[in-house]
Amino acid sequence: MSLGAFHQARGVVWGREGEAEVPWSYGNVEEELEALYQGAALLDFSEQGLLELRGADRTEFLHNQCTSDIRGMPKESWFETLFLNAKGQIEHLGRVFHLGEALWVSSPSAQALAQRFHRYIVFDQVEVESLPRALLRLQGPQAEAVGQQLFPLPPRWGLSRTPGGVVARDELGLWLLLPLPEAAVLAPRLLEHGATPVGRQAWHIWRVERGQPDLAEALGELPQEVGLGSRVNYKKGCYLGQEIMARLEARGQTRYHLMALLGQVQIPPGAEVFREGRPVGRVGTAVESPEWGAVALALLRKELRPGDQVRVGDWSATVAGLPLE
Structure with a gap:
């Protein structure tokens, strides 16, 4: 069974996010919201791309591209970051996963982010490749309880390996970055252990009620004005938009x-x-x-x-x- 067939079997209504077709709802938005607020919601973000960076200069290159301290990033950890333009405005949202031998970057605009990377690679020894992976999200107060029945959980803001994939954990739940066949097998098992399939409609309602910004709020704006200032490391330098970030930290004028x-x-x-x-x-x-x-x-x-x-x-x-x- 494919992920598409998994969704179809559960009565999915498809919708669109940008140019991508996504699971929009499963027929009961209040039940899906209840899973996000009280249970374990299973969401499919597989339309978001995943990039792999390899090569001797991968760490230095990515460090100079984003707002986070990649140089000081421990192995088997991950965090959320931003990619800014020269005016300090958000160009891409991203998550960086440190696998030791490689860095993975997931982003809602991964294809455009890969093009940006290629523009800035000059003499750097960096290889950028798009990985065919499913991105599943298990989120809610019961997400960890459901997940640990099927795989070991890493510490928060850490990651663990699965065959061909990665499990990453934060304070709200788990990211599951898996080969497509494995994701199609795991998804129904998560439902058997207590998860509820949730579409993008309920997720948008949840994040609006919680004040969680995403692409519609963030793109083209300053991180501090859209509630994403926590993704900026003000102690690092040498990245696109750094001068504007330093000025805002010093003056606080937004x-x-x-x-x-x-x-x-x-x-x-x-x-x-x-x-x-x-x-x-x-x-x-x-x-x-x-x-x-x-x-x-x-x-x-x-x-x-x-x-x-x-x-x-x-x-x-x-x-x-x-x-x-």
Whole structure:
């Protein structure tokens, strides 16, 4: 059975993320949200690519490309990072996995990230290859309990090997980077041990309610303004966008922050936000939440506070803090 057949057997409704077809829902968004908040949600992010970097200069090369300290990264560890442009704006999101003999980088925009790498490889001894792997996510309070029934768990922010793949753990759950045939075998076993299949619709609702930024909020923005400043190591130098990061650390002058908008009707993603006729931000991801109704993440000027009224298109919306409580 393939992963596609696994999803089809469970009544998946397919949707689109960018140009990729993804599992959008399985028919009961409230049940899927319950798995994210209280259980063990199994999500398929296999449309996101995985790159492998090999060669004598792989560590130095990647260190100079991202906001994290690759030189000081222990083997069998991983972390989330950012790839910036010269203005300090986010160009790619990424996760780096240190396998010792190689570095793996997963990213929602892996193909474009690989092109960026090739542009900057001059005399570096670095080889970049796309790996055919499934990226499964087991997330929620019961994720570790489900996972440990089938494989040993690494420490948090550590990783362990499986035949041909990797298990990586964080405070919210597990990433499973596996060959496609193995992933298709493992997925139904995870359901047998208590996981619930969850689509991207519920995941977006969960992250909007929790205030977790993703591509729609992050791309083209400063990390500190979209809540991703923790992915920047301010002690390292020599990477694209480093001068801007150092300036922001010294002066702390950012103009925007990530907030929620509560609307009367569904809020249009990407729309401009106005207050008293003046533009004050833009909408990122917008969802229909069973609990909160029409809600969106928005990048808003810092003077806006919870309770303020704004306009999005022809409708008013209320600013709210994150996470929604």
